[in-house]
Amino acid sequence: MDRPPGPSVRLKLTLSYAGFLLLAGSLVLAAVGVFLLREGWFQTNEQGAWRVTPGTSFVRGFAPLAAVVMACLLVFGLLGGWFLAGRMLAPLARITHATRTAATGSLSHRVRLPGRQDEFRELADAFDAMLARLEAHVAEQRRFAANASHELRTPLAISKSLLDVARTDPSHDTGEVLDRLQAVNARAIDLTEALLLLSRADRQSFAREPVDLSLVAEEAAETLLPLAEKHGVALVTDGEITPTVGSPALLLQLTSNLVHNAIVHNLPERGSVWVTTAVRPTTVLLTVENTGEPVPPQLVPTLTEPFRRGTERVHTDHAGVGLGLAIVRSITRAHGGTLTLTPRPAGGLRITVELPTAGARPSAA
Template identity: 75%
Template sequence: MVAVARRSGLSVRLKLTLSYTGFLMLAGVLLIGAAGFFLVSQGWLQTNEEGAWRRTPGTDMVRGFAPMAAGVMVFLLVFGLLGGWFLAGRMLAPLTRITDATRMATTGSLSHRIRLPGRQDEFRELADAFDTMLERLEAHLAEQRRFAANASHELRTPLAVSKTLIDVARTDPDHDSAEIIDRLHTVNTRAIDLTEALLLLSRADQRSFTPEHVDLSLMAEEATETLLPLAEKRGVTLETSGDITPTTGSQALLLQLATNLVHNAIVHNLPAHGTVWVTTGLGTRTVTLTVENTGDLVSPELAATLTEPFQRGAERLHTDHAGLGLGLAIVKTITNAHDGTLTLTPRPEGGLRVTVELPRGAGPGA
């Protein structure tokens, strides 16, 4: 970060003090001027035909008015400076706490909070907004650290396996090279898929896409058609229904979202005769895509963790298609990038219901 060179100036507290004093002095001048005008209007101080001041009854009182007025002005000046400095300090005390918290945040400390006491006012709103920002930054940083650690672990595994296979081929020339090549191809394919998934996750998280009009129902239909051979291979029936669902966003990312949901529903299903329901809905302000599948019972606690990166669930790690553990994490990131909401609900009879709700866009019926 580049620091901008600035000339030193008066502090805000001093500016407020001078402002208070200036306002008080102006009020004093106006008050004294009004008192002098009152004395003149009452005939206590008058002029003759030549314009010279002449004494009238009460002139002695007027002659003592000027020193008294000067004394009052001096008092107001001293009182305004001292009182203004004190009041400005009291008013700016919350800002000092916010500034100290900001300095701590710049050093990387995000665990502290301002928690400004008192009733709701502008400073309280600023402090609460800053506390909310710190909380989100801390949560985001912790999530990024977990993600980096998990990504390093996931990428290290295929690299370690590849190194082992290469060492075997080097030290054992009589070993079946075709088998080693097949296993290397499988491991490298998984590493490539994982890398591409990480890049997609990063691109979606940064919202680096140009918004366009998208029909979410077409994305769901295309994803279903693409994954139909996989469903038939695993004995899963795909059922689709719903309305035209116009929204705004990235067509490529929303297609990836639908594909991940349908693929996840197919893979994590019953061993045979499973079903996946893909439904789109059109609301007043939102559109929805719901993917529901049969399968094993999923606890609410497990469902709440499935959108975390590399979280597959204990029951799912032992299937023949454990996956990368990024499918629902990518869905969550794409949903957030489109200002939507993602809801995972376990089905009482087994399986999972995943609902994506996005803002409604312009289109037929909009």
């Protein structure tokens, strides 16, 4: 925003300090002057009558001294005010420098203002925290863009190769080429739809209405029951009525992603998945727990990043597009909730989604 130039805050504070100092000095000198005037100007004659005489002590002694004092107060107020204002505003100069540095794209710079806690330190700490979150978000978005480009390029490259083969080898089985093209195209469509869903959740562009999370869990489990039976996984649902507010479609997608991941990332045989819901005083819980191979604790924080997969737990026939838990995290944040991933000691994961209950105010994501 273009603004006309004006006096600096330091100059304004300096003039304010000097002005208040002059005002205080003027009041003191005025009080002393009034006293001297009363003593020097009003006297009585031999008959006891009041008469006015020149206040020689005031005119000859006090008035010049008062002028010198006021001049000294003015100089002292300006110099002292300028110095004190500079000391007081020094933290703002550091914050301004950090802001300009961040505006150039250097998000790693921090204010790190020393000293005890006060308003300036609170502002600097809040600014540092904002820069840290912004830096992490930008880094995540860059990784997301690079990975999305790679993931989208792969099916396109495969399609081009298949078409080149079909063009150069007319005797090649066209049915096989069409089948492979259909599979590659289906994967590209799934990836595109997942990206759109992720973007929709991040923008929070959805209508909110009352939702019973237990019914959503039952619907997701019923839909994915054939997949669980195919993988030899026992799917168990349990819980109580869990009223919340949000998008039924997005919450169903969240639950379906969790249950689907729990099924396909499981033991080769005789695996189990438990889907439970619970109510707390101000929140509702959806927990999806599964058996499986042990998950290294250092791998857990990366599982919710886009296109990050726990490769040691992925079956090649159901690798997905790498956005399942990323979508879950975005939907959870959009609903003011929290997502917690915990490795099970016996193997597998326990994933808990905590959302505000119906009537509770969602927390800031």
